Amino acid sequence: MSQAYFQEISDWALTQIQGDEVLLASVAGEATDFIRFNNGAIRQAGSVTQQQLSLTLINGAKQTSGHVQLAADRALDDARVGRMLGQLRDQLQFVSDDPYIAYSTDTSVSADIVAGAVPDSSDVLGSIADASKGRDMVGIYAAGDSFGGFASSLGQRNWFQRSTFNLDWSFYLRDDKAAKNLYAGMDWSDDAFGLKVAESASHLGALDREPVVLKPGAYRSFLTPAAVGELMGLLSWDAFGLQAMETKQTSLLRMVTDGQTMADEVSISEHTGAGVAASFGEFGFARPDKVDLISGGRHSGTLVSARSSRQYGVETNGANTGEQPESLAIAAGSVPTAGVLAELGTGIYVGNLWYTNYSDRTACRTTGLTRFATFWVEGGEIVAPINVMRFDDTIYSLLGEQLVGLTDQSEMMLDAMSYERRSTSSMNMPGALVNEMKFTL
Amino acid sequence: MTMTQPSTIEMLEPRLRDALPSDVSYASIRLVDEAAEYLTVRQDQLEPLQTVTDTGVMVSIWDGGGLGYAATNNLSPEGLAAAVAKARHWAKATADRSILSEPPLSHPVGEYTSPVEVSWDSMSLADRIDLLQQQSRLLGGDNRIVDWEAGLVRRDVDTLLLTSGGGRVEQRFRFVYPNLRATANEGSNTQTRTFGSGAYCGQGGIEVLARFGFGDSASTVAAQAVELLDAPNCPTGTMDVLLAPDQMVLQIHESIGHPLELDRILGDERNYAGTTFVKPDMFGSYQYGSDLLNVTFDPTVSGQLASYGFDDDGSPATKEFLIKDGILVRPLGAAVSQERAGMDGVANARANSWNRPPIDRMANLNVEAGTSTEAELIASVERGVYFHTNNSWSIDDSRNKFQFGSEYGQLIEDGEITGTVRNPSYRGISATFWRNLKGVGNQESVIAMGTPTCGKGELNQSIGTGHASPACLFSNVAVFGGEA
Numbered sequence: 003m004s005q006a007y008f009q010e011i012s013d014w015a016l017t018q019i020q021g022d023e024v025l026l027a028s029v030a031g032e033a034t035d036f037i038r039f040n041n042g043a044i045r046q047a048g049s050v051t052q053q054q055l056s057l058t059l060i061n062g063a064k065q066t067s068g069h070v071q072l073a074a075d076r077a078l079d080d081a082r083v084g085r086m087l088g089q090l091r092d093q094l095q096f097v098s099d100d101p102y103i104a105y106s107t108d109t110s111v112s113a114d115i116v117a118g119a120v121p122d123s124s125d126v127l128g129s130i131a132d133a134s135k136g137r138d139m140v141g142i143y144a145a146g147d148s149f150g151g152f153a154s155s156l157g158q159r160n161w162f163q164r165s166t167f168n169l170d171w172s173f174y175l176r177d178d179k180a181a182k183n184l185y186a187g188m189d190w191s192d193d194a195f196g197l198k199v200a201e202s203a204s205h206l207g208a209l210d211r212e213p214v215v216l217k218p219g220a221y222r223s224f225l226t227p228a229a230v231g232e233l234m235g236l237l238s239w240d241a242f243g244l245q246a247m248e249t250k251q252t253s254l255l256r257m258v259t260d261g262q263t264m265a266d267e268v269s270i271s272e273h274t275g276a277g278v279a280a281s282f283g284e285f286g287f288a289r290p291d292k293v294d295l296i297s298g299g300r301h302s303g304t305l306v307s308a309r310s311s312r313q314y315g316v317e318t319n320g321a322n323t324g325e326q327p328e329s330l331a332i333a334a335g336s337v338p339t340a341g342v343l344a345e346l347g348t349g350i351y352v353g354n355l356w357y358t359n360y361s362d363r364t365a366c367r368t369t370g371l372t373r374f375a376t377f378w379v380e381g382g383e384i385v386a387p388i389n390v391m392r393f394d395d396t397i398y399s400l401l402g403e404q405l406v407g408l409t410d411q412s413e414m415m416l417d418a419m420s421y422e423r424r425s426t427s428s429m430n431m432p433g434a435l436v437n438e439m440k441f442t443l
Numbered sequence: 444m445t446m447t448q449p450s451t452i453e454m455l456e457p458r459l460r461d462a463l464p465s466d467v468s469y470a471s472i473r474l475v476d477e478a479a480e481y482l483t484v485r486q487d488q489l490e491p492l493q494t495v496t497d498t499g500v501m502v503s504i505w506d507g508g509g510l511g512y513a514a515t516n517n518l519s520p521e522g523l524a525a526a527v528a529k530a531r532h533w534a535k536a537t538a539d540r541s542i543l544s545e546p547p548l549s550h551p552v553g554e555y556t557s558p559v560e561v562s563w564d565s566m567s568l569a570d571r572i573d574l575l576q577q578q579s580r581l582l583g584g585d586n587r588i589v590d591w592e593a594g595l596v597r598r599d600v601d602t603l604l605l606t607s608g609g610g611r612v613e614q615r616f617r618f619v620y621p622n623l624r625a626t627a628n629e630g631s632n633t634q635t636r637t638f639g640s641g642a643y644c645g646q647g648g649i650e651v652l653a654r655f656g657f658g659d660s661a662s663t664v665a666a667q668a669v670e671l672l673d674a675p676n677c678p679t680g681t682m683d684v685l686l687a688p689d690q691m692v693l694q695i696h697e698s699i700g701h702p703l704e705l706d707r708i709l710g711d712e713r714n715y716a717g718t719t720f721v722k723p724d725m726f727g728s729y730q731y732g733s734d735l736l737n738v739t740f741d742p743t744v745s746g747q748l749a750s751y752g753f754d755d756d757g758s759p760a761t762k763e764f765l766i767k768d769g770i771l772v773r774p775l776g777a778a779v780s781q782e783r784a785g786m787d788g789v790a791n792a793r794a795n796s797w798n799r800p801p802i803d804r805m806a807n808l809n810v811e812a813g814t815s816t817e818a819e820l821i822a823s824v825e826r827g828v829y830f831h832t833n834n835s836w837s838i839d840d841s842r843n844k845f846q847f848g849s850e851y852g853q854l855i856e857d858g859e860i861t862g863t864v865r866n867p868s869y870r871g872i873s874a875t876f877w878r879n880l881k882g883v884g885n886q887e888s889v890i891a892m893g894t895p896t897c898g899k900g901e902l903n904q905s906i907g908t909g910h911a912s913p914a915c916l917f918s919n920v921a922v923f924g925g926e927a
Binding site: 392 | 499521903
């Protein structure tokens, strides 16, 4: 769907309001090609076109919301939107005044479009097939436009559009021994893809060695940016939002109530300016370039949705309703990225973590497993892969008293998730060298 | 005389039939028409009411050795024609590169309708909101409760599958998902109790609420959240664990359901959801659990969350044993996976909506009842913990090393419950855990629940699965609690 079409249909919808009603309209959608692989062959391939329009009808302090798929066909869409508006208007009589109602009264107009150079998906098949020859390749290629828009009857108009691709794949040797990689961006390059393939292939030799079986215990460990990102993905559920803070449900509760800290080197932010997500939230509020969440190891800020801003009297920073980050970043540190194996010395090189969750949420004690290219290292040299290990440790230990340092380079990782639609979230993470990481099983 | 509005299926079926190509090996169009309502009262205040309508189709074409999909919500003749053209394009582009070149699919005819005793619409919106307000007030009565909410979700999902060989399957699902939550806090100790962590859900109408005791549970949920504040941490040690049905939901799901998915065994999920320790040669001989363990795939259970008449490729649903007397006998694999693996399976090709292709999923995956009463199970424990309501789940990508936690634990000593413990967790290995099953509750203790959101697949899909289980008792399990 184009910006012009969204403007057309939202303009029409906005003419349907009555009396003192206010209407907010937002759209989120995609036109995505996908190709799913297993054993280097194609398991499923196709295209998905979808665009969900969300309408919030407001009268005084009453509000109701509805969501409807648009067909990008005026005859169909006028009928769908008209029906939904009628339904919302009927519902307004049943709802009470909402003391936490909040919406932007801004009248700004913006368009943020980055077209990129995403190739025809059929053409990419050849490059992927070449890279997969003689290898057990499994994963997915997804590419196309992602877009979002906002319009209000008060005059605001925003549009956001990205054309991106991501190839999220693994080369498998056997059982659970594999090297995972992600090639994502806006401009496909066979050379850049080739480097990624070579990087994955280089891990296969070491993965082919007899695995080391470790006993539970504490080990010096290096967490790659992807592994740090998995930990931050867990914290993103509930750690950073104002509502979670106010209701004592944040997993960083001890930071807030007991003065618990992380290492001075740890600074975490929602860095919208460096990510690929929209710079406006679902109710039209602008997002600042950066919101500091942890600064110098101390709690320093929260993500504030429009609704929380009214309930708790704090200005919104355009966070989504769940107050979850979409462009989370950890500032780089001082451990030389090129020398992490030497810095690790003897210990575990954790390529990826998997299936993280809480062992004790209020203590920010987390658990999860090693996955993919995770190796035992001695004297700064990779010895062999390890069999899967479960860790159980607090973030205050991993990024606090046991943190040796963060790498001097961060890695930008586009989110390959596609629940409901392709994600526009990202993370910018350094690696982390940890003196002792506790493994339990 | 009353005129009835034609349904979306009635309106669109002729157009879909016209769009369905006949010059290919196999084609299907799957229409999904969903209407949903999300109601939540948090801290006695109605959150913005959410209404969702979502209609679209997935076109699937097998031709020339390739398979292509195209999903669209443009249901005009032109929009459908464009989707068919895209699916043809992908079938051509994938010819000779596909894992399976010929469709192992049939052209079924049939219908399914959720059993509804009392229509959702018989309760007005005002009454639904009022019910939640009542529950909210019961949840938030103690000043140590710092956050609370009551919620109701209703989803009506109508589907129509048409195939190029004359197949027609129409299914009408009616889902209800009630929810309660109370969070209590003192200092840096926060404890949350819920109404089964969302597992008390199913198909039907308003009667689903009474089925799970929704109207009578809020006070208990709140009281137990407060009770947990003063409870000691769960002890650490190797001991018996008794898992209540709302903890068994997760145990079944993660360490039986996912490992038995045939598409995992075939490797499809290795890049994302993971692989499995289960190998094809285990079926028929592998001792998955003790001889007390009987697990069925059963989409025919009336009113359970993932009941249906046909899967999304049109295979008719039947009840099948996956584990019989502890022995692994059958995988969770649908027609396409069965053809690839050369194995029998079940009717479990499922897509979460019109915009995703079907993959192997759990449907209702149930532990069959044993003979013990709950009292007998408790009485048989010298020292152990009774786990209620899952709140943490983590398992390795081969579905072996797991760690699960619950909201509420009860210490069992010398055959009696002697107190409440907080932050109860346990860890183990699937391949040995089920062999330590030493007691299975009788039919009286069985509750048919579900997991509303199970994530899997690339593109990612989140779908509901059903799990019915009695309370089950396991020996020699590593148990532990939270931080001091």
